[in-house]
Amino acid sequence: MAKVTELGTSGLLGFLETLLEKKLVKGIIALRSLEDKLGKVAYSLVISKDNLSGLVPDFPAMPANGGKVISYFTLKNAPLEPVAVVLRPCEIRALIELAKLNQAHLENIIIIGLECGGVYPYEVLIDQKVINDNLISRYKESLKNGENPSGIRPVCAGCENFRPLYADIIVSQIGREKPVLSFPTDKGKEIAQSLGLTLEEGEIYSSVSDVLLEKRKEEKENMSKRIKEEIRGIEGLVKIFDRCIACHCCSYVCPICYCKDCFFESATFDYSPMYYYNMLQDKGTIKLPVDTLLFHLGRMTHMATSCVACGMCEDVCPVNIPVARIFKTIGSDLQQLFDYLPGRDLEEALPLTTYETEEFHEIEE
Amino acid sequence: MSEFKPNIVAFLCNWCSYTAADLAGVSRLKYPPNIKVIRTMCSSRVDPVFILKSLLDGADGVLVGGCHPGDCHYQKGNYYTRRRIAMIKQLLKTFGLEPERVRLSWIGASEGPRFAEVCTEFTERIYQLGPNPAKQEIFL
Numbered sequence: 001m002a003k004v005t006e007l008g009t010s011g012l013l014g015f016l017e018t019l020l021e022k023k024l025v026k027g028i029i030a031l032r033s034l035e036d037k038l039g040k041v042a043y044s045l046v047i048s049k050d051n052l053s054g055l056v057p058d059f060p061a062m063p064a065n066g067g068k069v070i071s072y073f074t075l076k077n078a079p080l081e082p083v084a085v086v087l088r089p090c091e092i093r094a095l096i097e098l099a100k101l102n103q104a105h106l107e108n109i110i111i112i113g114l115e116c117g118g119v120y121p122y123e124v125l126i127d128q129k130v131i132n133d134n135l136i137s138r139y140k141e142s143l144k145n146g147e148n149p150s151g152i153r154p155v156c157a158g159c160e161n162f163r164p165l166y167a168d169i170i171v172s173q174i175g176r177e178k179p180v181l182s183f184p185t186d187k188g189k190e191i192a193q194s195l196g197l198t199l200e201e202g203e204i205y206s207s208v209s210d211v212l213l214e215k216r217k218e219e220k221e222n223m224s225k226r227i228k229e230e231i232r233g234i235e236g237l238v239k240i241f242d243r244c245i246a247c248h249c250c251s252y253v254c255p256i257c258y259c260k261d262c263f264f265e266s267a268t269f270d271y272s273p274m275y276y277y278n279m280l281q282d283k284g285t286i287k288l289p290v291d292t293l294l295f296h297l298g299r300m301t302h303m304a305t306s307c308v309a310c311g312m313c314e315d316v317c318p319v320n321i322p323v324a325r326i327f328k329t330i331g332s333d334l335q336q337l338f339d340y341l342p343g344r345d346l347e348e349a350l351p352l353t354t355y356e357t358e359e360f361h362e363i364e365e
Numbered sequence: 366m367s368e369f370k371p372n373i374v375a376f377l378c379n380w381c382s383y384t385a386a387d388l389a390g391v392s393r394l395k396y397p398p399n400i401k402v403i404r405t406m407c408s409s410r411v412d413p414v415f416i417l418k419s420l421l422d423g424a425d426g427v428l429v430g431g432c433h434p435g436d437c438h439y440q441k442g443n444y445y446t447r448r449r450i451a452m453i454k455q456l457l458k459t460f461g462l463e464p465e466r467v468r469l470s471w472i473g474a475s476e477g478p479r480f481a482e483v484c485t486e487f488t489e490r491i492y493q494l495g496p497n498p499a500k501q502e503i504f505l
Contacts, residue, residue: 228459228460228461231460231461232460232461233460233461233462233463233498234462234498234499234502235498235502236460236461237460237462238502238504238505242504263412263414279422282423282500283500283501283503285503286503286505287503287504287505290505291418291421291505292505293421293505294414294417294418294421294505297417297421297456298413298414298417298418300456301412301413301414301417301449301452301453301456302414304456305452329459330456330459330460333455333456333459334452334455334456337451337452337455338448338452351448351452352445352448352449352452355441355444355445355447355448356444357434357435357444359447359448360447360448360450360451363447363450363451363454363469364447364469364470364471365468365469365470365483
């Protein structure tokens with residue numbers, strides 16, 4: 001139970017308008033529809049009321065991980081005046097991880113977190129040319145029954161963190177006629193007070209949402225089981241990753257892969273012909289470019305402890321490697337190992353930047 | 366195929382394990398010749414990617430040697446190493462890639478005999494595991 005309030009008929013957009021109108025925020029960052037009746041959307045920064053109408057904050061698409069978007073916006077320093085950002089839970093978690101890595105500044109950022117039913121692969125939305133209301137109404141219909149909408153990103157279907165772990169304002173929408181807001185942080189409470197909202201005791205999330213949570217947990221288990229069965233040993237890994245064309249797009253769109261100079265693109269991997277020749281001594285032939293599997297496994301050791309399983313990597317993969325499902329699987333294993341959940345708490349140190357003096361004695365030999 | 370001779374890469378920290386290896390040599394201790402030593406200034410210099418690269422390029426085993434916890438020349442490097450090795454072992458385990466091929470051992474500078482012992486034991490284990498299957502893969 002918490003203090004909650006139901007939004008009026010004007011919905012989330014009306015709420016954002018009030019925030020601007022009452023000058024509680026200077027700007028808003030949210031998804032904007034690029035063309036009417038098309039599935040094309042992009043994140044946009046709005047500072048005037050006139051430009052609000054094109055916003056579609058809860059449109060089930062993720063053209064970029066919002067955490068990364070906010071990181072670009074606040075990389076050097078936080079804005080001088082409050083800016084509200086409407087994000088999905090995995091985007092918020094990515095943002096928190098980036099803040100820990102000193103890649104984002106959260107002062108004056110008001111996080112409005114959406115309870116998330118999942119997003120469609122962006123390709124699907126672009127392909128459909130006309131986003132007939134069918135797709136969106138089917139999406140809403142499935143969620144109303146506590147079911148996964150068909151066709152959403154596979155990692156979304158197995159996402160058990162679809163409720164914001166951290167947000168100033170939480171928007172509960174699943175199983176609700178009208179969105180219900182709650183205000184977990186001081187920043188959020190201040191806003192509720194300034195707006196003169198009447199808050200009542202109530203559940204933050206609906207019972208339908210609980211049903212969905214159970215289904216998602218089950219799907220997650222099945223997903224990682226499937227992945228682990230598919231990848232058994234080096235042979236399985238090769239079977240999945242051999243089609244990798246080394247475009248590195250998965251790391252470009254990854255919110256956690258923030259390094260400007262990626263290790264895997266460094267001169268470390270510029271080999272001399274002699275090196276190739278030596279490699280061939282044992283094998284007779286080898287796939288070029290080399291080290292494509294090393295890239296994926298290495299990237300796991302670099303970022304999987306912070307992987308928020310947003311699914312951007314899988315969305316952009318041109319050869320349909322189930323990258324996100326693999327990273328979600330390994331990520332959750334590694335996070336369990338360190339009893340860590342990315343984006344849970346800004347104060348929680350990244351697992352590989354900290355240690356206990358007495359731990360993991362079982363691996364010392 | 367000719368008889369299997371394990372190829373083991375050992376990353377040894379300059380201050381303890383490498384010194385111990387040196388001591389083992391000076392003391393004329395016997396240990397198998399399958400260990401190829403790479404000296405690093407600290408065991409925490411070993412990026413898990415080094416270990417993966419060794420394994421994917423066909424090393425049959427990887428040994429990481431560092432100072433005993435609390436004895437690190439840089440105070441706390443080996444604590445980070447331990448977390449990284451724990452991580453990489455879990456990664457190998459998740460994908461069914463024989464985590465036993467990676468070994469973390471604390472070998473102090475004065476422990477020449479322990480170095481010889483670790484090498485003997487580890488080589489023995491690799492003999493039992495057999496050759497690294499990655500050696501046969503072309504599409505890595």
